[in-house]
Amino acid sequence: MAETSSLTFRPAPAGLADTVATVVVWLIALIVTAVFVWILGDIIWHGIGQISWSFLTEPPRNAGREGGIGPIIVSTLLILGVCIAVAMPLGVGTAILLAEFTSSDNLFGRLVRRSLDVLAGVPSIVFGLFGNAFFCVYLGMGFSILSGGLTLACMTLPILIRSTEEGFRSVPNEYRMGAAALGMSRTSALIHLLLPAAAPGLLVGMVLGMGRSIAETAALIFTSGYVDRMPQSLHDSGRSLSIHIFDLSMNVAGGDANAYASALVLIVILLIVNSIASWTSDRWLHKRIISL
Template sequence: MPEPRARVMDRLSAILIWGVAGLVAASFVWLVGNVLQHGLAQLSFEFVTASPEDAGRGGGIAPIIVSTLIIVAICMAVTVPVGLGTAILLAEFLSGSSRLGRLVRRSLDVLASVPSVVFGLFGNAVFCQMLGMGFSLLSGGLTLACMVLPFFIRTAEEGLRAVPKDYRMAAASLGLSHTGTLAHILIPAAMPGLLAGFILSVSRSLAETAALIFTSGYVDRMPSSLLESGRTLSVHIYDLSMNVSGGDGMAYSSALVLMVMLIVLNRIAMWLSRKWSTQRVVA
């Protein structure tokens, strides 16, 4: 290829790459700016500490925030241990050519592509009706766990597989058991991948609407137990936008709170990950 033509192709490639990056950044700025523009007007201390009034047109979203945090906590309390155990099984004990490993990975890929409304119907049939939990925070959290598990497992598995084999060989030469190698070497080294899976799971659970309509319900009062119905922020935003006339302003404010919660939870997860990794290395 002649030199001038090669330079032109390099420049076109650079323009294309920077253009795509700029488009993504511009989309993000437009989205955040639109939410800020319409949501800051109603945002106040009373908004996040009061209960909804007049079908959500007035008051605040304190019970909504509490229900959201409880459901996400239930979801992650199930997702992290089950997902991490499955990821360790796939990455450390089952080879890529294993029939069981291929079956599990294929099943996870299929589950990751299932629409959330299907998980909602499944959660309603199993948790709400079969197990007798009804429309409750517990039903919603368990349904979300079933939905985000494929994402967490696959991300955690790739994080574990990305750890160099030299780490495993060095641990074996020092006489460390497989459990000790996992706890002290592999999991801390794979923490970026595990953290990515955790953040993706939290983000998916915070933003989910369809699955929770069938499981946790619409009730907007402060929950007193895990077996009571509760409304999450995403469901609240949907209800205000689609079913409540004059609720768009409160929906935007609720969306702004949801974005802030997501950012704060992500920062907390990153801080805990760094602190945990440092303590492991020191120990």
């Protein structure tokens, strides 16, 4: 990214503005790095001691001050599963329509794009409000993993669609022309040629969406709920890892130790997920999908 437009400058006699700018820019970089190291260091320092196999598998005891996060990890995975299962087909379908079957001046396509742009900016707490009103109350699902997963599915759709679309756009047009010239239907060109070729974009979108979902708290408080028991079905309330951290630090005095450990687990999961996404997009898409 940078290499294309960076330049080596001759060591010219620097004016005052130039010197000041250099100092300021380096200072900014140092401050940002320092803050980052501080946050991450703090969490690793305090969290690493708590982490053990039993912490990852045992249920929480004494409101989470003791015990582990076993059921919470299970709930998190279930919420994630619901989210992906719903968002995937919907998102991929939309992305295919937008990338393959819609010209840029098509009204329907433009409307869908516009509304997805807005959707991407909707604050997560608003998703929470909507999820509560629609899934929990209106559709009668109550506080449940299902409600939480569905709310997250709405939230992750924009990033999933954008990235999948990017995947399709990176497929060379020769494949489409070649398939058409051989009299192949668009459906089979899609299944046999475009979908496999666009798979990296799909993967990146899925992984970024997962990352977003794992990190989410505000949209889940009023949809999947707080219950920290092992969920028995998708209709049970389940507490996600992020809500667990929130609850331990805000509502449970003396919960900081386990909150640190849970935060460390969450960060490690996200690190893995985001590395997969960025590796895949660097390797296959040659374009970074900015996830904001």
